[in-house]
Structure formats: structure tokens, C-alpha cells
Amino acid sequence: MSNGCICCTLREDLLVEVERLAKAGDIDYIVIESTGISEPTPVAQTFSYIDEELNIDLTSYCRLDTMVTVVDANRFWHDLRSGDRLLDRKEAVGEADTREIADLLIEQIEFCDVLILNKCDLVSEEQLEKLEFVLRTLQPKAKIIRSVNAEVNPEVLLNTHLFNFQEASQSAGWIRELTQGHQQHTPETEEYGISSFVYRSRLPFHSVRFKNYMEQLPENIVRAKGIAWCATQNDLALLVSQAGPALSIEPVSFWVASLPKAEREQLLLDNPQILEEWDQTYGDRHTKLVFIGTELDPKEIIEQLNQCLLSDSELTFNWKTMDDPFEWDVHRA
Numbered sequence: 001m002s003n004g005c006i007c008c009t010l011r012e013d014l015l016v017e018v019e020r021l022a023k024a025g026d027i028d029y030i031v032i033e034s035t036g037i038s039e040p041t042p043v044a045q046t047f048s049y050i051d052e053e054l055n056i057d058l059t060s061y062c063r064l065d066t067m068v069t070v071v072d073a074n075r076f077w078h079d080l081r082s083g084d085r086l087l088d089r090k091e092a093v094g095e096a097d098t099r100e101i102a103d104l105l106i107e108q109i110e111f112c113d114v115l116i117l118n119k120c121d122l123v124s125e126e127q128l129e130k131l132e133f134v135l136r137t138l139q140p141k142a143k144i145i146r147s148v149n150a151e152v153n154p155e156v157l158l159n160t161h162l163f164n165f166q167e168a169s170q171s172a173g174w175i176r177e178l179t180q181g182h183q184q185h186t187p188e189t190e191e192y193g194i195s196s197f198v199y200r201s202r203l204p205f206h207s208v209r210f211k212n213y214m215e216q217l218p219e220n221i222v223r224a225k226g227i228a229w230c231a232t233q234n235d236l237a238l239l240v241s242q243a244g245p246a247l248s249i250e251p252v253s254f255w256v257a258s259l260p261k262a263e264r265e266q267l268l269l270d271n272p273q274i275l276e277e278w279d280q281t282y283g284d285r286h287t288k289l290v291f292i293g294t295e296l297d298p299k300e301i302i303e304q305l306n307q308c309l310l311s312d313s314e315l316t317f318n319w320k321t322m323d324d325p326f327e328w329d330v331h332r333a
Contacts (some may be wrong), residue, residue, distance in 0.1 A: 015058065016056070018030065018058055019058060019061060022058075023061065036091070037086055037091050037092070038108075040067055040069070040108055041107075044165055044168065048064070048165050064163045064165075065159060065161060065162070065163055066157055066160045067114070068116060069109055069111075069112040069142075071109065071115060071117050072118060073119050073127075073128060073131060074119045075119075076131060079101050079105055080102050080106075080222065081244050081245065082101055082244075083244070083245040085100050086100075101246075102244030103244075103246035106138065106243035106244075107243075109138050110172035110174075111171075112139065112168070113160070113163055114142055114145060114156065115135055115139060116150065117144060117145065118149075130294075132144055133192045133194045134294070136173075137292050138292060139172065139173060140171065142171070173290075174223060174292065177196050177290045177292070178226070193295045194294055196291060196292040196293075197291055197298045198290050199289045199305055201286065202285070202286050203310060204230060204309065205230045205308050205309055206314065207231055207322065207323070208322075209308040210230060210305075210308040211325045213304060213305065214247055217247075220293045221242070222243075222294065223242065223243055223292040224241075224242040224289060224291050225240060225242065226239075226240055226290050227287065227288055227289075232319060232326065235255060236253070238251055239252035250328070256274055256283060256284045257282065257285060289305075
């Protein structure tokens with residue numbers, strides 16, 4: 001397959017070709033090597049549900065065994081901090097492909113079973129150890145294998161039965177930080193200055209101050225992700241995702257507290273756990289952001305984020321009249 005990406009433009013081709021090979025009956029194992037611009041989640045989904053349009057169900061013929069990501073040990077930090085888009089490197093699927101290298105790199109690391117750390121001969125042992133701990137913080141579950149010239153024993157990659165879509169979707173370090181907290185941290189990560197923490201608030205951000213702060217995060221913050229509450233978008237929970245210089249802030253759902261009364265009461269009845277953190281004034285609105293990086297100063301980051309919150313006087317304003325840097329027009333169905 002050529003002239004495209006198997007996670008989007010070539011996805012139908014992938015379905016058809018895998019089905020054809022599987023039906024041939026003389027194939028024991030298929031190794032799919034995608035380009036570096038593929039997003040892993042859509043590729044994995046191809047093997048996990050029936051495509052109604054093509055009437056193809058790959059689960060009837062095969063299973064996804066292992067998701068492998070290769071990391072260039074020599075270029076990891078350069079690529080993470082470059083700020084390049086796929087278009088800048090002439091690797092985009094088309095002119096509308098505005099994806100950023102850093103964001104794609106982190107996504108591939110967070111969704112895999114095996115991480116091959118390649119070109120280890122080009123960096124020092126100390127650099128390798130520090131990079132391994134960064135990768136382990138980003139992806140605590142995956143097996144990390146060092147290699148030179150990508151030479152790896154096939155036994156660690158083939159017929160492993162490692163892949164599980166639900167587990168892969170929940171294995172990223174930022175998710176574990178939210179659910180498990182500091183008990184997962186190891187002395188080794190502290191030795192190499194690698195750490196993570198969660199910022200929490202039950203007050204809204206001033207949208208302009210928050211967006212400006214997130215756009216100017218220092219290089220030592222490798223990853224930030226979570227849910228934010230911004231005053232000018234009071235009804236919407238915002239998904240914040242930062243990888244190196246790449247940043248996206250976009251609506252992910254409506255806050256339960258913003259829903260019509262009947263719908264809200266039914267949701268709370270079906271999901272009583274929401275009430276465990278329910279605020280009498282603001283309901284379920286909140287901010288939880290995970291920060292992962294090197295030589296982090298949590299107190300400083302928390303102080304700077306607190307300065308982005310609405311002040312006491314601003315809380316009394318009409319939030320809808322405040323400057324809004326976001327351009328969404330989201331309405332309930």
C-alpha cells in the first residue's frame with residue numbers, strides 16, 4: 001500500500017488486504033509496518049470492530065497481537081522540541097494534515113505494548129537511562145527494548161498475546177497519575193529528575209490567561225494532559241493535550257451541571273459516583289491536569305496556574321462578556 005496513511009486514507013485498503021491474506025489460509029502471522037505518521041489508535045480499531053460499510057469483520061479472521069513503537073534515541077529530544085508539523089517535513093498526507101510531530105510522537109509512545117529504543121549506539125549510557133525513565137513515565141506498561149540498527153529478537157514481538165485495546169487505551173502515564181498518584185513513582189525517576197504531578201482546582205480559569213500560559217510552557221515539561229474548566233466556556237469540559245511545543249485545547253463534553261434538569265438528574269441517578277466530588281455551587285466543573293517532565297518545580301507551576309484562575313472580583317463578573325480566545329460554536333443536540 002502506498003500514497004497515504006493506514007490510520008486514515010489507506011484504512012479501507014488495510015481492511016481489504018488483511019482480509020484477503022487471512023482468507024488465503026497460508027499465512028501464520030502478518031507484520032504491518034506503518035510509516036512514522038500513523039496514529040496507533042485508529043489502526044488498532046481496524047482490528048476490533050465490524051466495518052459495516054465494507055462488511056468486513058477482521059475479528060473473525062485474526063487478532064491484533066502486539067503494538068510496537070520505535071523511538072529514535074538520538075533524535076527523541078530534537079523531535080519533541082522541534083515544533084515541526086508533518087507539513088514542514090513534507091510527510092503530511094495532504095495540505096489539510098496539520099498534525100504536529102511532537103503530538104504524534106507522544107501518542108505513539110502512550111499507545112503500545114513494546115517500545116523499541118533504537119540507535120542506542122549514538123547516545124551515552126547516562127542519556128539512555130534518563131530517556132528510558134522518561135518513556136517509562138509516559139508509558140508505564142510497555143516493555144522497553146534497546147536496539148542498534150533495529151535488530152531485535154523476533155520472539156519478543158511475535159505471538160506475544162500482549163495487546164488488549166481497553167488496557168492500551170488506559171495505559172498512558174498521565175492516566176495512571178490521575179488514578180494512582182505518587183505511589184507509582186520510583187526512586188530512580190527522582191534520581192534522574194523525572195517527575196509528575198496533578199494540578200487540581202474547583203475554580204474556573206480566566207480563558208485568555210490560561211491559554212497564554214499553556215502556550216508558553218517551558219521545555220522541561222514533556223507532557224501535560226487532562227480536563228480544564230474555563231470561564232468563557234462554562235458549559236464545556238475542555239480536553240487539554242500538550243506534547244513538547246504542540247498544544248490543543250478542545251471541548252470534549254458538557255459538564256453534567258450544565259445539562260437540563262431532567263437530563264442531569266437521570267445522569268446522576270445512573271452514575272452516582274459523580275456526586276462524590278459534586279460542588280454545591282459549580283457541580284462537577286473542575287480542573288485536573290497532569291504534568292510530566294524533567295526537573296519540575298510543582299510549587300512554581302501550581303502558583304502560575306493559580307494566577308490564571310479568576311480572581312475574587314472576576315468571579316462576580318458576567319463571564320460571557322470576558323474575552324474568549326476559543327472559537328468553538330458548540331450546541332447541545
